[in-house]
Amino acid sequence: SSILLNIPDFLRQKNEPIELPSKRKPGHQAANWTPWTYQPFCIEGASGLSKKYCVFTKHHAGRDSMSLITTPEVAAKTIEYLADDPLSIFLSPKQKDKWSWANRPYGVTDIPGKGKGVVATRLIRKYDTFMIDEAAIAADIVLPNSMTHSKKVQLFERATSQLINPGIVTNLSRKATVGGNVVDEVMLMNSFDTDVAEVPHMALFPYVARINHACRPNAFVMFSPSGLSVAIKAYHDIQPGEEITISYVILGKTSADRHDGLKRWGFTCTCDMCSASRSEIATSDARRKRVENAQKEMTDAWRTGKAQKAIKLGHEIIDLLEKEGLTPMLTEQYVILARLYLALDERKEAEEYSELALEVLRNHGFLGTADEEWDLERLIRSFS
Numbered sequence: 001s002s003i004l005l006n007i008p009d010f011l012r013q014k015n016e017p018i019e020l021p022s023k024r025k026p027g028h029q030a031a032n033w034t035p036w037t038y039q040p041f042c043i044e045g046a047s048g049l050s051k052k053y054c055v056f057t058k059h060h061a062g063r064d065s066m067s068l069i070t071t072p073e074v075a076a077k078t079i080e081y082l083a084d085d086p087l088s089i090f091l092s093p094k095q096k097d098k099w100s101w102a103n104r105p106y107g108v109t110d111i112p113g114k115g116k117g118v119v120a121t122r123l124i125r126k127y128d129t130f131m132i133d134e135a136a137i138a139a140d141i142v143l144p145n146s147m148t149h150s151k152k153v154q155l156f157e158r159a160t161s162q163l164i165n166p167g168i169v170t171n172l173s174r175k176a177t178v179g180g181n182v183v184d185e186v187m188l189m190n191s192f193d194t195d196v197a198e199v200p201h202m203a204l205f206p207y208v209a210r211i212n213h214a215c216r217p218n219a220f221v222m223f224s225p226s227g228l229s230v231a232i233k234a235y236h237d238i239q240p241g242e243e244i245t246i247s248y249v250i251l252g253k254t255s256a257d258r259h260d261g262l263k264r265w266g267f268t269c270t271c272d273m274c275s276a277s278r279s280e281i282a283t284s285d286a287r288r289k290r291v292e293n294a295q296k297e298m299t300d301a302w303r304t305g306k307a308q309k310a311i312k313l314g315h316e317i318i319d320l321l322e323k324e325g326l327t328p329m330l331t332e333q334y335v336i337l338a339r340l341y342l343a344l345d346e347r348k349e350a351e352e353y354s355e356l357a358l359e360v361l362r363n364h365g366f367l368g369t370a371d372e373e374w375d376l377e378r379l380i381r382s383f384s
């Protein structure tokens, strides 16, 4: 078998009840698997893949505890992030003072046709950060393909059972029957793609996992540098009673592409845009297709020295994005226009578009929480 021997398991007599590996006792001399709470439990990948994947659990990390299913290399790189305080990452000192985990402006409730969902219980203001969450489980994305099903299930079950509160994960299963498993019923339908130590992982954020998808969402997800915590921010004012939604797929896609992107989540989307009339969907798709084509034309025009044409296309794209309500996608266009104007030595226009880009970026929280100085040059440098 390619399962690496786990000594405590190996020594266990047949029929002996399965026990979790012993936890480090407080004050006890640290074992060599520090800082993890349990001895890492490892399984090799499929034959031909030399990588081994292990479960690394840490209690009192994240919300209460966190399990990573990843390579020892990635696990080693995440150690420096385990004590991160997500409030300091996502909130300004003033916002942090006002933050309360108990007094949340939303609740979880049944939503017809979608299972459960999250609904605002108070007014949530445009650009407010109103939910902060930390991964309970994060797993290397190649795992679902590179291993036999039973090995995967073993790793995910171990990752879950070693958490302080496994219910936070298992409660997300929509199956009423017992005998299911975490990977098929919870991870695949509830996790988000995130980079951990620059390696793509799927991460389960138990509170965010209750937020349903909408193609024109009222909120969005921001990841921390470690990829292990997230903040949810409002795109616009959200009224009490309104369902909170995020997009599970990249913004700006046509209905067919959104449909493809949502396949792995295993549901037929019933959001406003998916249930709109054929003609409304066609109008929106036509604009989005035009954005894609105009972006290509703009790049070509720029490459062949037709700066005026590129600028004209840039304005057309901005107009289409505004009509589609795709504000976050405007920043890139503003930056491109700033660069084009700068190249033509039209400094005033360049500054104008740089200001517009910075405003959207700042509002969305992408410039961090500190009052750093940003100007045209720095903006262009960071985007090139």
Ligand SMILES: C[S@@+](CC[C@H](N)C(=O)[O-])C[C@H]1O[C@@H](n2cnc3c(N)ncnc32)[C@H](O)[C@@H]1O
Pocket: 113, 114, 115, 116, 117, 172, 174, 189, 190, 191, 208, 209, 210, 211, 212, 213, 214, 265, 266, 267, 268, 269, 270, 271
């Ligand atoms: C991340 S979970 C969201 C919370 C979930 N509704 C629950 O009850 O736990 C994703 C699942 O919610 C449902 N869902 C999310 N967005 C939906 C939508 N726009 N239309 C229909 N079902 C949706 C699907 O069953 C999907 O697999």
